[in-house]
Amino acid sequence: MVKAVKGTLVKCDxxxxxxxxxxxxxxxxxxxxxxxxxxxxxxxxxKIAELKSRLQxxxxxxxxxxxxxxxx
Amino acid sequence: xxxxxQALEYLExxxxxxxxxxxxxxxxxxAIFRCMLPHLAKTLVMxxxxxxxxxxxxxxxxxxxxxxxxxxGKALTVLDRLHIMTTAxxxxxxxxxxxxxxxxxxxxxxxxxxxxxxxSHRSFGVPASTTGAERVTVHFLEQYATKQWENILFYxxxxxxxxxxxxxxxxxxxxxxxxxxxxxxEFIHIAGRNVRITKKGFExxxxxxxxxxxSLLIVYLQNAPALGMSETDVLSFLxxxxxxSIGQDYTTSTLSPTQLQMLEDLxxxxxxYRPSSTSPSFYPTRLAVTLTSDxxxxxxxxxxxTTTPKETRGSATEKGFIIIETNYRLYAYTNSLLSIAxxxxxTKLTTxxxxxxxxxxxxxxxxxxVKLGISSAQxxxxxxxxxxxxxxxxxxxxxxxxMDQIRLWEYEGERVETTSGYVMxxxxxxxxxxxxVEYAESLGVLVWRSDARRCFFVDQIDQIGTYxxxxxx
Numbered sequence: 001m002v003k004a005v006k007g008t009l010v011k012c013d014x015x016x017x018x019x020x021x022x023x024x025x026x027x028x029x030x031x032x033x034x035x036x037x038x039x040x041x042x043x044x045x046x047k048i049a050e051l052k053s054r055l056q057x058x059x060x061x062x063x064x065x066x067x068x069x070x071x072x
Numbered sequence: 073x074x075x076x077x078q079a080l081e082y083l084e085x086x087x088x089x090x091x092x093x094x095x096x097x098x099x100x101x102x103a104i105f106r107c108m109l110p111h112l113a114k115t116l117v118m119x120x121x122x123x124x125x126x127x128x129x130x131x132x133x134x135x136x137x138x139x140x141x142x143x144x145g146k147a148l149t150v151l152d153r154l155h156i157m158t159t160a161x162x163x164x165x166x167x168x169x170x171x172x173x174x175x176x177x178x179x180x181x182x183x184x185x186x187x188x189x190x191x192s193h194r195s196f197g198v199p200a201s202t203t204g205a206e207r208v209t210v211h212f213l214e215q216y217a218t219k220q221w222e223n224i225l226f227y228x229x230x231x232x233x234x235x236x237x238x239x240x241x242x243x244x245x246x247x248x249x250x251x252x253x254x255x256x257x258e259f260i261h262i263a264g265r266n267v268r269i270t271k272k273g274f275e276x277x278x279x280x281x282x283x284x285x286x287s288l289l290i291v292y293l294q295n296a297p298a299l300g301m302s303e304t305d306v307l308s309f310l311x312x313x314x315x316x317s318i319g320q321d322y323t324t325s326t327l328s329p330t331q332l333q334m335l336e337d338l339x340x341x342x343x344x345y346r347p348s349s350t351s352p353s354f355y356p357t358r359l360a361v362t363l364t365s366d367x368x369x370x371x372x373x374x375x376x377x378t379t380t381p382k383e384t385r386g387s388a389t390e391k392g393f394i395i396i397e398t399n400y401r402l403y404a405y406t407n408s409l410l411s412i413a414x415x416x417x418x419t420k421l422t423t424x425x426x427x428x429x430x431x432x433x434x435x436x437x438x439x440x441x442v443k444l445g446i447s448s449a450q451x452x453x454x455x456x457x458x459x460x461x462x463x464x465x466x467x468x469x470x471x472x473x474x475m476d477q478i479r480l481w482e483y484e485g486e487r488v489e490t491t492s493g494y495v496m497x498x499x500x501x502x503x504x505x506x507x508x509v510e511y512a513e514s515l516g517v518l519v520w521r522s523d524a525r526r527c528f529f530v531d532q533i534d535q536i537g538t539y540x541x542x543x544x545x
Contacts (some may be wrong), residue, residue, distance in 0.1 A: 002500075
């Protein structure tokens with residue numbers, strides 16, 4: 001029987017996906033419903049905003065941002 | 073997003089009952105036909121309008137080339153969701169089943185009435201009979217609409233960027249009702265006396281005026297039942313407004329109580345003008361008559377609408393005042409506080425002269441905007457739409473480096489793309505999977521598929537559900 005699962009499809013590149021999976025693991029698998037392939041995962045509708053903000057936080061921590069070339 | 077697609081989306085969510093009621097008004101039907109339906113759907117409706125009997129699906133298929141299947145599916149989807157087209161399955165004596173299509177009778181009657189005239193309906197508005205001495209000019213209506221609408225926009229933007237209460241033409245008082253509406257639509261966030269614009273609000277401000285009007289009206293519609301107004305009444309009045317002509321006054325005596333109440337609110341938005349709140353007539357403004365047309369309302373005075381004669385150019389949000397250099401410096405020849413406020417959402421403005429502001433697009437200013445929910449595409453299209461005539465002469469209006477950089481800056485902040493919907497999986501056979509995935513593709517709802525895993529993702533499921541049920545029988 002065909003099954004329909006409600007959720008939000010997240011499309012991202014593989015490196016970001018790894019981070020998302022990492023976040024999911026650290027928080028008791030509360031976000032991801034299913035990993036679909038290397039670039040797509042299915043996330044709970046209610047958790048997508050939180051996941052996004054956690055990803056932002058993680059990226060800030062891990063990636064050194066280049067100094068902005070803001071000379072006037 | 074184009075303005076009418078918003079309205080279409082809203083309309084599609086309405087139940088059959090609402091649709092049937094709406095289709096009693098020829099003006100509504102004409103408006104839907106004119107601006108909501110895709111062109112192919114229009115062709116189908118026109119072809120079927122004067123057909124006497126049901127139209128076999130096989131005959132319809134014969135009209136399409138094999139490669140047009142996808143477009144056909146989309147057109148039929150829209151017609152089906154709006155309950156314009158009905159599908160019937162007839163079983164012949166031989167046991168063969170044939171699917172036939174037909175237009176919803178109410179819709180067809182009203183459209184015929186709208187196209188050929190006739191009937192005693194007053195659905196296109198009744199001009200006021202007393203042409204009093206105090207008739208207002210079109211020019212006045214333009215200014216009125218512009219002023220009211222800019223007030224609303226400035227209320228949203230100005231308070232966020234700290235320019236509130238500036239006076240200078242804009243920044244006037246916005247009605248409590250309008251404020252409540254903006255809050256309800258989550259365009260602004262009010263905490264005590266502080267007003268902050270939200271992510272949705274930014275999207276709102278950067279859209280073209282027509283789309284803005286619709287966004288606000290859709291919030292209004294959703295809220296109508298709470299105010300004791302019937303949604304159908306409100307909707308058909310909006311469609312009626314779209315068919316009026318500017319500069320003409322219309323009598324209020326043929327309107328229902330709901331619609332009279334609406335007039336009050338609409339004049340606060342600048343969509344209609346009434347000399348006084350007890351006046352027996354009202355004037356539609358540019359915002360109203362462009363509701364159901366695709367041409368722009370305030371900024372772009374186009375000549376494509378049949379209902380609006382060519383008009384004098386208003387100074388509203390004057391077109392073409394932004395110059396951008398390849399070094400990301402931006403000069404905007406404007407003294408409109410609204411324009412400055414909008415620019416400051418994504419630009420680091422440094423200097424303001426009487427007729428010019430200058431600044432720079434920086435990584436910080438763009439990523440701040442992106443964080444607030446403005447997309448690079450929105451920024452670029454805003455800059456393009458308001459580029460100085462001098463820049464318009466270039467083949468690419470904006471310097472390509474600047475456009476690319478804006479996109480890259482956005483990409484830094486936003487690394488994922490999300491779509492809400494449903495995953496379909498656990499198909500019993502390859503054939504079943506193929507069948508459904510192809511159906512989803514023809515409907516245009518397919519977002520992602522994996523043949524290896526036999527599952528796919530759709531952003532809408534209603535029709536797939538009905539399709540599956542129909543197949544089960």
